[in-house]
Amino acid sequence: MLSIRTRVPAAWRSVLMLGVLLAGLLAGTAPHARAATTENVSVTFGVQAVMEGETLLLSGSSPELGAWDPAKAVPLGTTPSAYPHWSTSVQLPVGVTVQYKYLKRSPAGTVTWESIPNRTLTVSRDTPGNDDRWNVSPVATAFHATATTTWGQGLYVCGNVPDLGAWDPARALPLTTDSAAYPMWSGTHQLPPGTAVQYKYLKKNPDGSVTWENGDNRTVVTPSTGTLTLDDTWR
Missing domain, CATH: 2.60.40.10 (Immunoglobulins)
Structure with a gap:
């Protein structure tokens, strides 16, 4: 049986090879999808709390708030003129809803959480911050x-x-x-x-x-x- 081989002119072979090379280059250098950028805003957390030598801390559901780990909780501060008002500022992503609570840590390391349900905050560009009261829902x-x-x-x-x-x-x-x-x-x-x-x-x-x-x-x-x-x- 006779076999028939289709001949491709040399000029066309060059074009085909060039096309294959270009396709490979484009595939290897195709841009990756850009990761979505997240906008963060500074959110102020304030709370009225009477303390007896403890440290006041903030913890919550997001990594920025320590993900409920007391060891990673965010400390709050006060001044003689502001006491018993404590506050801190945290960078949080816009659009995220976080749950959070305050906790006290004694000099001996004992941790006392608020006994109320978790507090909730939805972060926006206009979030004014919270003015809470210790253990008050x-x-x-x-x-x-x-x-x-x-x-x-x-x-x-x-x-x-x-x-x-x-x-x-x-x-x-x-x-x-x-x-x-x-x-x-x-x-x-x-x-x-x-x-x-x-x-x-x-x-x-x-x-x-x-x-x-x-x-x-x-x-x-x-x-x-x-x-x-x-x-x-x-x-």
């Missing part, structure tokens, strides 16, 4: 506000307590919405229990300017325990 407060906005505007809540930014628009807490919920904006934030809280909503424009809603300050007294839901309409 905060009130998880759900803010629901109906408000129309223009493209690029955001809705925030701000108030007289540190947990709501102490009337500083730069520290106001953000509310969120989506296409299904709009014009309803919502957010859950922690407030001190058994406290008379004043608050208002504001809009932040793309250029950084702020528009407060009209009318008197809104007022609510938080319960001593449990949760709180506020349903408001922009005015």
Whole structure:
């Protein structure tokens, strides 16, 4: 039987070889997918705590907070003028929700954790930081506000307590919405229990300017325990 060999002209053989070489080079130098960059912000943790010679520490679910290992907990500090208020700042990734607690370590090394449920914090660029009380559970407060906005505007809540930014628009807490919920904006934030809280909503424009809603300050007294839901309409 006769075998038929297809002849490839020399010029075409060169082109084919060059193509194979280029494909190999491209495969070997193909760029790897870039790792997503994570934005970190400085979050201030503050707590009112009376101490008797112990060290006050902060521990939580994220590596930055020691991953619940007391040996890796973050120490808090105070001054004679600030005591019994203790504070520290931690770099945390934006968008992450962390659980945390405070603990005391005696000079002998004995560790005492808060006996309340884990505290929760969702980190955002506008996170004002927490103003907690040792072993006192905060009130998880759900803010629901109906408000129309223009493209690029955001809705925030701000108030007289540190947990709501102490009337500083730069520290106001953000509310969120989506296409299904709009014009309803919502957010859950922690407030001190058994406290008379004043608050208002504001809009932040793309250029950084702020528009407060009209009318008197809104007022609510938080319960001593449990949760709180506020349903408001922009005015």
